[in-house]
Amino acid sequence: MQSREYAKLTHTFPLAATRREPAGPVRTIAVTGGKGGVGKTNVSANLAVALAGMGKRTLLLDADLGLANIDVVLGLQPKHTLADLVAGRCTLEEVIIEGPNGVLVVPAASGRRHMAELAPAEHVGLVNAFSELERDLDVMIIDTAAGITDSVLTFCQAAQDTVVVVCDEPASITDAYALIKVLSRERGVDRIQVVANMARDPNEGRALYEKLVRVCEKFLIDVSLNYLGCVPQDDWLRVSVQRQQPVVKLYPSAPAALAIQEIARRTARWQAPTTPRGGVEFFLERIIQQKVSA
Ligand SMILES: Nc1ncnc2c1ncn2[C@@H]1O[C@H](COP(=O)(O)OP(=O)(O)OP(=O)(O)O)[C@@H](O)[C@H]1O
Numbered sequence: 001m002q003s004r005e006y007a008k009l010t011h012t013f014p015l016a017a018t019r020r021e022p023a024g025p026v027r028t029i030a031v032t033g034g035k036g037g038v039g040k041t042n043v044s045a046n047l048a049v050a051l052a053g054m055g056k057r058t059l060l061l062d063a064d065l066g067l068a069n070i071d072v073v074l075g076l077q078p079k080h081t082l083a084d085l086v087a088g089r090c091t092l093e094e095v096i097i098e099g100p101n102g103v104l105v106v107p108a109a110s111g112r113r114h115m116a117e118l119a120p121a122e123h124v125g126l127v128n129a130f131s132e133l134e135r136d137l138d139v140m141i142i143d144t145a146a147g148i149t150d151s152v153l154t155f156c157q158a159a160q161d162t163v164v165v166v167c168d169e170p171a172s173i174t175d176a177y178a179l180i181k182v183l184s185r186e187r188g189v190d191r192i193q194v195v196a197n198m199a200r201d202p203n204e205g206r207a208l209y210e211k212l213v214r215v216c217e218k219f220l221i222d223v224s225l226n227y228l229g230c231v232p233q234d235d236w237l238r239v240s241v242q243r244q245q246p247v248v249k250l251y252p253s254a255p256a257a258l259a260i261q262e263i264a265r266r267t268a269r270w271q272a273p274t275t276p277r278g279g280v281e282f283f284l285e286r287i288i289q290q291k292v293s294a
């Protein structure tokens with residue numbers, strides 16, 4: 001965080017006054033899950049590519065700062081990553097690369113330990129750095145790391161919606177519950193969308209969701225859960241991972257691809273924010289700008 005330009009971004013926003021036309025508000029959706037390996041990255045990447053394919057101007061942020069792999073899943077070779085932005089070697093605009101269906105991708109670096117150990121203020125700085133972008137965007141998908149670290153909590157808090165991916169393993173339910181509890185109690189998140197991944201049939205997906213609802217009710221977590229859908233266990237998705245292409249593009253009629261396209265249609269109907277929620281928030285000044293000019 002040595003860069004003067006970056007340091008400036010942690011404290012101030014380059015305001016819309018410097019823009020030709022103020023860009024509109026952006027729907028921001030964080031994808032998380034608590035447990036590792038439940039499918040966060042594949043859900044994020046395919047959801048973003050599906051939304052881009054529907055004509056939504058979509059930005060996909062790899063917020064797994066220490067073990068980033070969105071670029072690998074999408075077969076991209078980034079020139080710059082968030083590590084270069086943090087070191088002051090480039091601007092956020094220069095980090096962006098284009099992926100399948102024209103999705104815009106902000107890749108992170110893998111194996112840079114200092115990126116996994118940024119201070120809380122630096123996570124807020126990264127969120128605020130998005131104010132620098134002048135692009136017109138409809139939606140941003142944020143792929144988070146596993147766990148309940150400050151980075152995961154801050155990126156979820158800064159997004160309008162948090163999608164929690166769960167699968168049929170006891171540790172997935174307990175980790176998802178732990179994450180939801182901390183998000184609710186420490187970060188004021190009061191609404192969670194649930195995706196059941198690797199389900200053997202639709203009933204299993206719904207049953208997993210209901211299990212999570214029961215745990216949250218039992219321990220009096222003040223949060224409303226909504227079932228966004230289920231993604232089946234699908235070997236075509238595994239083949240796509242091997243071939244470094246998103247399943248929605250490589251095998252669009254595979255069961256997992258159809259399920260993610262349906263989830264994309266649902267999320268595409270969500271409205272962009274109209275009022276700031278208070279606290280750290282992606283593209284905050286665009287929401288304020290919209291309110292001022294309304
Ligand atoms: N619906 C699915 N059907 C079959 N395999 C799947 C499915 N979803 C995920 N997988 C498998 O699980 C692996 C892990 O998925 P992914 O990398 O998306 O998980 P993650 O939650 O992002 O992991 P991490 O916590 O390490 O970031 C994939 O490489 C793929 O092989």
Ligand SMILES: [Mg+2]
Pocket residue numbers: 040041042064144145
């Ligand atoms: Mg991942």
